[in-house]
Amino acid sequence: MARVILHIDMDAFFAAVEQREHPELKGKPVIIGADPKEGKGRGVVSTCSYEARPFGVHSAMPISEAYRKCPHGIYLPPNGKLYRQVSENIFDIYNRYTDAVEPLSIDEAFLDVTGSTRLFGEGRQIAEQIKDAIVREHRLTASVGVACNKYLAKIASDLDKPDGLVEVAPDAIDAFLSDLHISRLWGAGKQTQKIFQHMGIKTIGQLARYPLPTLTHKFGKLGQHFYNLAHGIDEREVSTLANVKSVSNEHTFGQDTNVIATIENTLFHLAGKVGYRLRKKGLAGKTIHLKLRYDNFNTITRNKTLPKTTDNTQIIYDTVKWLFEQNYQSGRKVRLLGVGVSGFEQKGGKQKTIFDMIDEKNDRLNQIEDLLVDRYGDNIISRAENLNRKRNK
Numbered sequence: 001m002a003r004v005i006l007h008i009d010m011d012a013f014f015a016a017v018e019q020r021e022h023p024e025l026k027g028k029p030v031i032i033g034a035d036p037k038e039g040k041g042r043g044v045v046s047t048c049s050y051e052a053r054p055f056g057v058h059s060a061m062p063i064s065e066a067y068r069k070c071p072h073g074i075y076l077p078p079n080g081k082l083y084r085q086v087s088e089n090i091f092d093i094y095n096r097y098t099d100a101v102e103p104l105s106i107d108e109a110f111l112d113v114t115g116s117t118r119l120f121g122e123g124r125q126i127a128e129q130i131k132d133a134i135v136r137e138h139r140l141t142a143s144v145g146v147a148c149n150k151y152l153a154k155i156a157s158d159l160d161k162p163d164g165l166v167e168v169a170p171d172a173i174d175a176f177l178s179d180l181h182i183s184r185l186w187g188a189g190k191q192t193q194k195i196f197q198h199m200g201i202k203t204i205g206q207l208a209r210y211p212l213p214t215l216t217h218k219f220g221k222l223g224q225h226f227y228n229l230a231h232g233i234d235e236r237e238v239s240t241l242a243n244v245k246s247v248s249n250e251h252t253f254g255q256d257t258n259v260i261a262t263i264e265n266t267l268f269h270l271a272g273k274v275g276y277r278l279r280k281k282g283l284a285g286k287t288i289h290l291k292l293r294y295d296n297f298n299t300i301t302r303n304k305t306l307p308k309t310t311d312n313t314q315i316i317y318d319t320v321k322w323l324f325e326q327n328y329q330s331g332r333k334v335r336l337l338g339v340g341v342s343g344f345e346q347k348g349g350k351q352k353t354i355f356d357m358i359d360e361k362n363d364r365l366n367q368i369e370d371l372l373v374d375r376y377g378d379n380i381i382s383r384a385e386n387l388n389r390k391r392n393k
């Protein structure tokens, strides 16, 4: 049976909350972020209202640039506590419809409502009910994508903002994807874009014309990934806390290294990230993992199971450092290190919140980029730099 997945994204969330709290801001360009200091401010735009967008202001833009484009805008610092509270209330609405809610950020989530359709109607109807509840109870709007998987639902939610509702019917997937720009492909970061550019690919439909063997020849194991996405295939589950199996972080060195101090620093940094994420999720695990890739791409993974579960950075680091010392072939250059923890038990007594679960989806994107850099990396980057240098002459 086909799954029914919703991607729900609040519209200009922080700015919309401010406009709701302060009616005098309605209809005005509201820009939430760093202090612009009359154009001399540092930092970036966090969110802006739709009224600010015609001036060319968008999120992640330097605040000084936003000020140049829209000096009469209303600039406000973020009120994190308020946004969090509102976010929790919105997520409570999602939980009325399904337990399978995966938060992506404070204002964005995937919902698997496959099991809810008998009770609440089809995907589109559930999306309408949720949108209505958000407007009625919180005077805010959301845009929703409805599809048979996360990737398509996420693209769909973005196509008709604000207050959008876009459904991708299972028999209309190819038509839906064919004219979309290739930048909408999940995981298509800068490196990937450059390769597609070289291939003359502008739309997802153009990529879909490549047979699988051609793509695997060109991209290695990523070929299958791109093939699937070009055809709208995505098997990823909506991951709730209950099905998180491991927490891990990796680092690819800009330059392969055999300097022990650098390697140990990196392991410590990775252990710190993993420990932080475990603590945030209220998880503790027994098995510590090391991943070690040498400059010739030979990769080993080793693990050690501890007598007790841990979420402690120092214990994770000590264990992974021990694994490294036991297994490292002295003098060889290292390309990539990874640290992970699995074998979870929920730490007792801790109340779960949605924020325990906000997962670094970007990690996975970064991993895809890492794979590309592994394969094409320096080559692609230096090629682009050379081009720039020539142009600047």
Ligand SMILES: [Mg+2]
Pocket: 009, 010, 011, 012, 013, 107, 108
């Ligand atoms: Mg949003």
